[in-house]
Amino acid sequence: MFEQSISVLAQKLRNKDISSVELTRTFLDRIAKLNPLLNSYITISEELALQQAQAADERLANGQGSSLTGIPVAHKDLFCTQGTLTTCGSKMLHNFIPPYESTVTQRIKDAGAVMLGKTNMDEFAMGSSNENSFYGAVKNPWNLDTVPGGSSGGSAAAVAAGLTVAATGTDTGGSIRQPASFCGITGLKPTYGRVSRFGMIAYASSLDQGGPMAKSAEDCAHLMQTIAGFDDKDSTCSETPKDDYLANLDTPLTGLKIGLPKEYFGDGLDPKVADVIMTAVKEFEKLGATVKEISLPNLQLSIPSYYVIAPSEASSNLSRFDGVRFGHRCEDPKDLLDMYMRTRAEGFGREVQKRIMVGTYALSEGYYDAYYLKAQKIRRLIKNDFVAALSEVDVIMGPVAPTTAFGIGSKADDPVAMYLEDIYTLSVNLAGIPAMSVPAGFADGMPVGLQIMGNYFAEAKLLNVAHQFQQHTDWHLQTPTMAKGA
Amino acid sequence: MSIDKQDVQKIAHLARLALTEEDAVQYQHSLSSVLSLVEQMQSVNTDGVEPLSNPLEMTQRLREDVVTEGNHREEFLANAPQTEAGLFLVPKVID
Numbered sequence: 338m339f340e341q342s343i344s345v346l347a348q349k350l351r352n353k354d355i356s357s358v359e360l361t362r363t364f365l366d367r368i369a370k371l372n373p374l375l376n377s378y379i380t381i382s383e384e385l386a387l388q389q390a391q392a393a394d395e396r397l398a399n400g401q402g403s404s405l406t407g408i409p410v411a412h413k414d415l416f417c418t419q420g421t422l423t424t425c426g427s428k429m430l431h432n433f434i435p436p437y438e439s440t441v442t443q444r445i446k447d448a449g450a451v452m453l454g455k456t457n458m459d460e461f462a463m464g465s466s467n468e469n470s471f472y473g474a475v476k477n478p479w480n481l482d483t484v485p486g487g488s489s490g491g492s493a494a495a496v497a498a499g500l501t502v503a504a505t506g507t508d509t510g511g512s513i514r515q516p517a518s519f520c521g522i523t524g525l526k527p528t529y530g531r532v533s534r535f536g537m538i539a540y541a542s543s544l545d546q547g548g549p550m551a552k553s554a555e556d557c558a559h560l561m562q563t564i565a566g567f568d569d570k571d572s573t574c575s576e577t578p579k580d581d582y583l584a585n586l587d588t589p590l591t592g593l594k595i596g597l598p599k600e601y602f603g604d605g606l607d608p609k610v611a612d613v614i615m616t617a618v619k620e621f622e623k624l625g626a627t628v629k630e631i632s633l634p635n636l637q638l639s640i641p642s643y644y645v646i647a648p649s650e651a652s653s654n655l656s657r658f659d660g661v662r663f664g665h666r667c668e669d670p671k672d673l674l675d676m677y678m679r680t681r682a683e684g685f686g687r688e689v690q691k692r693i694m695v696g697t698y699a700l701s702e703g704y705y706d707a708y709y710l711k712a713q714k715i716r717r718l719i720k721n722d723f724v725a726a727l728s729e730v731d732v733i734m735g736p737v738a739p740t741t742a743f744g745i746g747s748k749a750d751d752p753v754a755m756y757l758e759d760i761y762t763l764s765v766n767l768a769g770i771p772a773m774s775v776p777a778g779f780a781d782g783m784p785v786g787l788q789i790m791g792n793y794f795a796e797a798k799l800l801n802v803a804h805q806f807q808q809h810t811d812w813h814l815q816t817p818t819m820a821k822g823a
Numbered sequence: 824m825s826i827d828k829q830d831v832q833k834i835a836h837l838a839r840l841a842l843t844e845e846d847a848v849q850y851q852h853s854l855s856s857v858l859s860l861v862e863q864m865q866s867v868n869t870d871g872v873e874p875l876s877n878p879l880e881m882t883q884r885l886r887e888d889v890v891t892e893g894n895h896r897e898e899f900l901a902n903a904p905q906t907e908a909g910l911f912l913v914p915k916v917i918d
Binding site: 432711712 | 849852861885904911
């Protein structure tokens, strides 16, 4: 049951082959059994889930509801959920019960989905391994000694192990795509502004974007159908009308023009990952696509540009955590300054403090032009590369990450080694275009994700391309051994 | 690009982060590594390139200045570490 798609489950619910309460119970039992091994959830909202399942069953009994009604989902613990603890993976918010609901979770709730709980993540979404969570590292279900990726690692591990049907994630520099790749699931980072950021705890506001993580492109399309679209509570949310993400999934790929950026296949890419990606590209050729080499010449610059822009925006966004209105406050502050300084030193973990300081430095007097402004100029060069490339091809393909999931603790000593892991994902956020990670095979038993990038607001095209691939391959249907017994 | 311990303490103060001596040494190392990494930007010619702050180049959408939410005082105060008489309580600011 836990391996079924949203479409199949929705049909079973409608036919009364199963009730939402039964389905929810199945997943809660799986979570009780397997989550201790994975640590993919920070909060399990059992009581609420069963209430929502009951309500969904009533809706379905009345012939109402949508394809998400009664379907169990999980939310990254970065989306504010009214009345349910929302920690953002931080000690700073260990006691934060949001007084309001994020737009993404509100829309999913309104559609009648059941919230199983809140998933683990790197603190304030800063990380590529999920080792930066105050609530402990998440394990990769394909190999418990390796990381699930980050920062949406809890969501990815939970989907991969069948501890939820689907999940939400957020992606600031690869945080949906890289964990999706490492855990062998499908994830979509939409165009900047396609999905409302209202109620998402901000990391870097000009880069952050929420999106779906699920087993298949079709399941992601179901979620996009619900979460995408204008929201007047987010002033950067786009007014461009949303597409029907399910309508074109079956469009054949004959004549699809695929660009392979040569910079994505150079030094640093694990040859075994490269083999998987090239085999996937050949599959697309069989489906009628044509392939040409393209160039994104400023790719390397995405790392320095991102690691100035994101920390700068973070240093500003995270100034709200001051011990006054919510979250952690230090014991016995002697004055206001002491309260700020100790509250923040105690509440934030090392990586978060590091990024706040990098950003503070980049924005400080005398350095602004050399760092922040320079990074924004390079950001335009990176965007221009994508605009030029996408005028020649329909989609761009390449790896999501240079390697498969690495060992827990293996990159702890070098402060920038982890940053270099993000080389294939950061530029997409800087440009603001949509991109997916789609399971494309395995290297030494670990999943490899194919990245598919497209033009602004081309989510329906990306989902179509991914879905066609999944109609002809079964990589997205593979289940880790640890998930099978339960 | 490397920074010294005093620089680290100065940045930490601006960011309102209390650092021990030991922390400052560690951050001196890790911040220097990050700043060296971002240093490669300086070799790129960006003359005449406009900075990009919003990927869609949207300008901020404004709304009418009207009340859209009701009074949520109690809900908001419920998350505060210390409150009194409907207000957020902080350590004494003025002697």
